[in-house]
Amino acid sequence: MKQHRGRLWQLAGAVLLVLAGCNMPRGNEATAATVDTGGGIPPRPDEPASSPAGQIDFAGELTQGGWIKGRASADVVKVTLDGVELSLAEDGEFFAAFDRDAGAAATLVALGSNGEEITRALSIAPRAWNIEHINAARRPGGATEAFMKLREPELARINAARAIDSGSDGWRQRFVWPVTGRISGRFGSQRIYRGEPGSYHSGIDITTGTSGTTFVAPADGVVILAAQTPFTLEGHLLMIDHGNGLNSAFLHCSQLLVKEGDRVAQGQPIGKIGATGRATGPHLHWGMKWRDARLDPLLFTGPMK
Ligand SMILES: [Zn+2]
Secondary structure, X not given: OHHHHHHHHHHHHHHHHHHHOOOOOOOOHHHHHHHHHOOOOOOOOOOOOOOOOOOEEEEEEOEOOOEEEEEEOOOEEEEEEOOEEOOOOOOOEEEEEOXXXXXXXXXXXEEEOOOOEEEEEEEOEOOOOXXXXXXXXXXXXXXXXXXXXXXXXXXHHHHHHHOOXXXXXXXHOOOOOOOOOEEEEOOOOEEEEOOEEOOOOOEEEEXXXXXXXXXXXXXXXXXEEEOOOOEOOOXXXXXXXXXXXXXXXXXXXXXXXXXXXXXXXXXXXXXEOEOOOOOOOOEEEEEEEEOOEEEOOHHHHOOOO
């Protein structure tokens, strides 16, 4: 019976977490309950009243391609997710995100200065990806030598850009849409060719039906890559670091309005939509990554209005 009740609390906590991620107005009962739980799982009344090493509160989109943002109390010295250390800001805030193929469970651990640990079990909801089965063989792969000669330095620049930690605080913000239009491609969708999976779509595609539409920075950041010469696949590629391991990439631009090293503010025009690189028509491909995890931008902005 006890276990059953614990499970119900966990479910209730999960619901509250989702609500908290939707910018619920502060001060109402649901939000207060979320704060009290210290992360959505209320302490069970039958638990021993040992003083915890610290407190962690968190909210977010606990699903594949989603994220979690939290705050640890001042006595917490280290926070890990599945054993991997997260960056803990001076005010105790931390951030992590879940890859498109993340497993159903993750463990968040906060270590107090007295050596005690608080552990929170996270349920990462699976997504129903748009999978298309194609009754045709996958096109023969294998890049030509000529292609790789062009590609290698591009990949090197992308990797070097991703290694930059600009120290930006953009990761703390609620993201905005860089541009509104029709969503012509969703994150995570995938084609399977006679049982052989192709690579999934790593971002979200937005089209306004034309080239030249200006798009803006979805959050504060620093320009870590601005490809003035178009890359073979990405065309004029623009990458923004939002700090804390979180970055955005914008592909196929017709024009870049900022240069490497520029600090950009949320809402600032940074480029124009185009069809450079490998694109069938003008659109903005917006991809997001946290460390090595590929993320769904839609879970950072909420639905387009
Ligand atoms: Zn795309």
